Amino acid sequence: MADLNEQEIRKLVEEAVQQLGSNVSGEAVNQVVREAAAKINVPVNTSAPQPQIQPSAVGQNRIIVTAFGKNRRGILAGLTGVLSETGCDILDLSQKLLQEFFTTMLLVDISESSLPFEEIKAKVTAKGEELDLKVIIQHEAIFNAMHRV
Amino acid sequence: MPIALEEILETIRMTEVEHFDIRTVTMGINLLDCRSDDLKRMKTNIYDKIMRTAAEHVATAQKVESDYGISIANKRISITPMAIVADGHYPEDFIELAKVLDRAGDELGIDYLGGFSALVQKGFTMGDRSLIKAIPEALASTKHICSSVNVASTKAGINMDAVKMMGETVKLTAEKTADRDAIGCAKLVVFANVPEDNPFIAGAFHGVSEPDVVINVGISGPGVILRAVKEAPNDLDFSQLGERIKNMAFKITRAGEFIGKKVAAMQSIPYGIVDISLAPTPLPGDSVADILKAMGLEDVGATGTTAALALLNDSVKRGGLMASSHVGGMSGAFIPVSEDEGMINAAQKGHISLEKLEAMTSVCSVGIDMAAIPGRTPASVISGLIADECAIGMTNNKTTAVRIIPVPGKEAGDIVDYGGLLGAAPIMPISQLNNSIFVDRGGRLPPPTKGINN
Numbered sequence: 001m002a003d004l005n006e007q008e009i010r011k012l013v014e015e016a017v018q019q020l021g022s023n024v025s026g027e028a029v030n031q032v033v034r035e036a037a038a039k040i041n042v043p044v045n046t047s048a049p050q051p052q053i054q055p056s057a058v059g060q061n062r063i064i065v066t067a068f069g070k071n072r073r074g075i076l077a078g079l080t081g082v083l084s085e086t087g088c089d090i091l092d093l094s095q096k097l098l099q100e101f102f103t104t105m106l107l108v109d110i111s112e113s114s115l116p117f118e119e120i121k122a123k124v125t126a127k128g129e130e131l132d133l134k135v136i137i138q139h140e141a142i143f144n145a146m147h148r149v
Numbered sequence: 150m151p152i153a154l155e156e157i158l159e160t161i162r163m164t165e166v167e168h169f170d171i172r173t174v175t176m177g178i179n180l181l182d183c184r185s186d187d188l189k190r191m192k193t194n195i196y197d198k199i200m201r202t203a204a205e206h207v208a209t210a211q212k213v214e215s216d217y218g219i220s221i222a223n224k225r226i227s228i229t230p231m232a233i234v235a236d237g238h239y240p241e242d243f244i245e246l247a248k249v250l251d252r253a254g255d256e257l258g259i260d261y262l263g264g265f266s267a268l269v270q271k272g273f274t275m276g277d278r279s280l281i282k283a284i285p286e287a288l289a290s291t292k293h294i295c296s297s298v299n300v301a302s303t304k305a306g307i308n309m310d311a312v313k314m315m316g317e318t319v320k321l322t323a324e325k326t327a328d329r330d331a332i333g334c335a336k337l338v339v340f341a342n343v344p345e346d347n348p349f350i351a352g353a354f355h356g357v358s359e360p361d362v363v364i365n366v367g368i369s370g371p372g373v374i375l376r377a378v379k380e381a382p383n384d385l386d387f388s389q390l391g392e393r394i395k396n397m398a399f400k401i402t403r404a405g406e407f408i409g410k411k412v413a414a415m416q417s418i419p420y421g422i423v424d425i426s427l428a429p430t431p432l433p434g435d436s437v438a439d440i441l442k443a444m445g446l447e448d449v450g451a452t453g454t455t456a457a458l459a460l461l462n463d464s465v466k467r468g469g470l471m472a473s474s475h476v477g478g479m480s481g482a483f484i485p486v487s488e489d490e491g492m493i494n495a496a497q498k499g500h501i502s503l504e505k506l507e508a509m510t511s512v513c514s515v516g517i518d519m520a521a522i523p524g525r526t527p528a529s530v531i532s533g534l535i536a537d538e539c540a541i542g543m544t545n546n547k548t549t550a551v552r553i554i555p556v557p558g559k560e561a562g563d564i565v566d567y568g569g570l571l572g573a574a575p576i577m578p579i580s581q582l583n584n585s586i587f588v589d590r591g592g593r594l595p596p597p598t599k600g601i602n603n
Contacts, residue, residue, distance in 0.1 A: 103154075105154045138217050142160070146407075
């Protein structure tokens with residue numbers, strides 16, 4: 001659902017109370033809120049919640065890109081740019097900056113990419129070298145084997 | 150639960166800093182279907198079967214290395230003990246066969262091929278005798294071939310005729326490869342209670358109860374365990390110290406099993422076992438000796454060293470057994486001298502002696518391994534050492550072995566450098582007292598009553 005400010009929520013509630021009176025049911029609330037939202041121009045999304053990323057169900061198509069190096073501008077843009085060019089989907093990202101030293105990890109789904117793993121690996125590694133980064137690329141499954149019982 | 154950044158960094162620290170790798174992915178190949186009384190035909194059969202079966206072995210292992218970012222140091226092959234495969238042939242024929250195996254290994258790009266072997270714990274066949282006679286020349290004239298002879302078991306006792314013969318064979322092998330500091334002896338090991346699915350060299354062979362083809366894996370992770378022990382405070386008690394080792398052993402065993410299963414699946418070959426032995430390398434920090442030192446010893450050889458090794462060995466097993474359903478091979482800590490930087494230093498300083506190593510072999514997985522001794526040492530002294538190790542293995546119902554190198558022209562205090570994984574071996578003093586009447590008695594040294602366990 002879109003973010004609402006306090007004023008918009010108050011308006012929604014007032015509108016709903018006015019219309020419902022004693023006639024309360026789940027269906028009625030849903031309908032009234034939708035109508036109220038339409039009146040005050042707030043988009044309401046009632047579809048199912050977005051699926052969460054589940055680890056390792058398709059481990060073969062997911063790789064972990066880890067990069068280390070001295071921090072500088074454009075590191076993340078460079079790495080994500082080349083991943084995007086190769087048709088990869090970034091599912092998760094974390095990074096740490098320790099003094100000047102930069103570490104990042106990207107969980108990437110390569111199933112939609114037209115390139116095989118080796119070529120993606122070569123492209124990302126080459127980009128890392130341009131940016132003075134050490135880049136290590138591995139299929140996700142090895143981490144699940146080592147760190148999950 | 151998604152993988153955390155810390156876990157990824159730990160894995161990368163293991164492989165990039167602490168030298169964790171898969172020591173070997175070994176393909177076991179049955180050669181019993183290659184037998185023939187026509188030598189030429191048998192040579193063709195063996196060559197063809199190995200080339201056909203292992204055609205993709207090296208390439209597959211390299212692909213798995215690239216996919217998962219864990220290096221596989223060696224790609225190896227083990228075969229059915231050659232004494233069984235070529236029984237009925239003469240020693241010269243065995244040398245020819247060793248050369249054929251070597252050529253196949255060379256063309257496939259593998260590092261070592263094990264299985265130029267005989268199992269003689271209870272007695273010899275003609276094939277066994279021919280193979281043992283062929284060992285010195287076979288090892289001198291090949292590059293990849295490794296040889297092992299099992300001379301004792303808890304059930305059968307010790308074949309003392311074989312012990313005598315192997316002392317002489319070690320000497321002859323050293324002399325045949327004297328120009329290369331007796332490197333032939335680095336590829337020859339004498340066993341008690343040999344396992345039939347061991348992926349490690351020089352003792353690897355493909356047992357007769359194994360399937361036609363199988364993939365076995367050996368791991369190498371002393372550096373990882375070393376960190377776990379080094380980070381422990383001095384007042385941490387042994388239960389907790391063991392716990393730390395266990396946790397690390399779990400992770401590296403899981404990685405080993407995972408890699409082995411991948412290499413096997415990609416070639417449509419059954420996966421056999423993971424050998425959870427901690428195999429050291431001569432690289433700094435990748436040392437079993439350093440782990441023992443990190444437990445609180447000034448150096449290996451100090452009193453307490455055997456107890457420290459017992460704790461290490463047991464903790465590794467606990468973690469490894471939890472991590473894998475199929476643990477096999479030797480599965481204990483290796484304590485080779487030349488392949489372990491900490492051991493090399495301790496031997497050079499005189500802190501560790503062959504006698505202390507012998508005591509340590511009662512709690513570790515192999516035995517006197519990659520130790521160099523003066524070249525003038527008589528065969529009977531080597532046979533005596535083999536008999537002692539066999540007695541430890543036989544009595545304690547465990548594997549023991551001797552891989553010893555009498556380096557011609559060298560004396561205690563010298564050092565020989567073999568390079569690569571074989572490392573550098575300081576020449577260690579060994580008792581030169583006469584034992585020839587004992588060794589010459591021959592016959593079978595009876596097994597302990599514990600061998601009768603039904």
